[in-house]
Amino acid sequence: MVWGCMSSHGVGRLHIVSGTVKAMDYIEILQNKLLPTARDFLGNQSRIFQDDNAPCHRAKVVQKWLEDHTVNRMNWPGQSPDRNPIESLWFRMGYEISKKKPSNNHELIYISFNIFLQPYCHERSAFEIGAFHAKKM
Numbered sequence: 001m002v003w004g005c006m007s008s009h010g011v012g013r014l015h016i017v018s019g020t021v022k023a024m025d026y027i028e029i030l031q032n033k034l035l036p037t038a039r040d041f042l043g044n045q046s047r048i049f050q051d052d053n054a055p056c057h058r059a060k061v062v063q064k065w066l067e068d069h070t071v072n073r074m075n076w077p078g079q080s081p082d083r084n085p086i087e088s089l090w091f092r093m094g095y096e097i098s099k100k101k102p103s104n105n106h107e108l109i110y111i112s113f114n115i116f117l118q119p120y121c122h123e124r125s126a127f128e129i130g131a132f133h134a135k136k137m
Contacts, residue, residue: 002093002112003029005037006086007047012037014112016105023059030062035069050074052084 003021005012013033017025038047049071051057066073076084093112102108 002108003033004086004089004112005034006089007037007041009041011089012041014109016108021054021056023056023061026056026059026062027065030065030069030071034071038071046072048072048074050076050084050086052087053077 001017001021003015003017013036015029015033017029021029034049049066051073053076056062097108097111100107100111102111
């Protein structure tokens with residue numbers, strides 16, 4: 001499985017996940033992937049983070065971590081992937097990966113970033129298509 005984030009500024013860092021993601025695994029991903037991406041794209045601007053309401057996202061320890069790191073979550077109904085813009089990106093990414101048939105994580109990352117993700121999002125950077133957005137204050 002792959003964890004990733006995106007915004008209107010482009011695609012953020014990807015993380016290859018092995019097995020089930022537990023709350024502490026998710027916090028580590030947020031710390032090492034989400035926060036650096038948000039800083040790179042938005043600096044100190046306010047932003048709103050959207051996840052897909054998976055069980056590890058709802059854990060109390062994760063909610064506390066998000067609060068402690070001033071990550072504002074978008075409230076939206078669970079089980080509604082059609083409302084999450086990253087689902088379209090995952091679909092397209094899966095299609096491109098299935099054509100290339102990577103045999104290891106290195107090939108998966110190469111395909112994801114160099115062949116698909118960067119050109120796809122940069123061409124559409126005028127649209128708010130991301131997992132987190134700058135919030136106009």
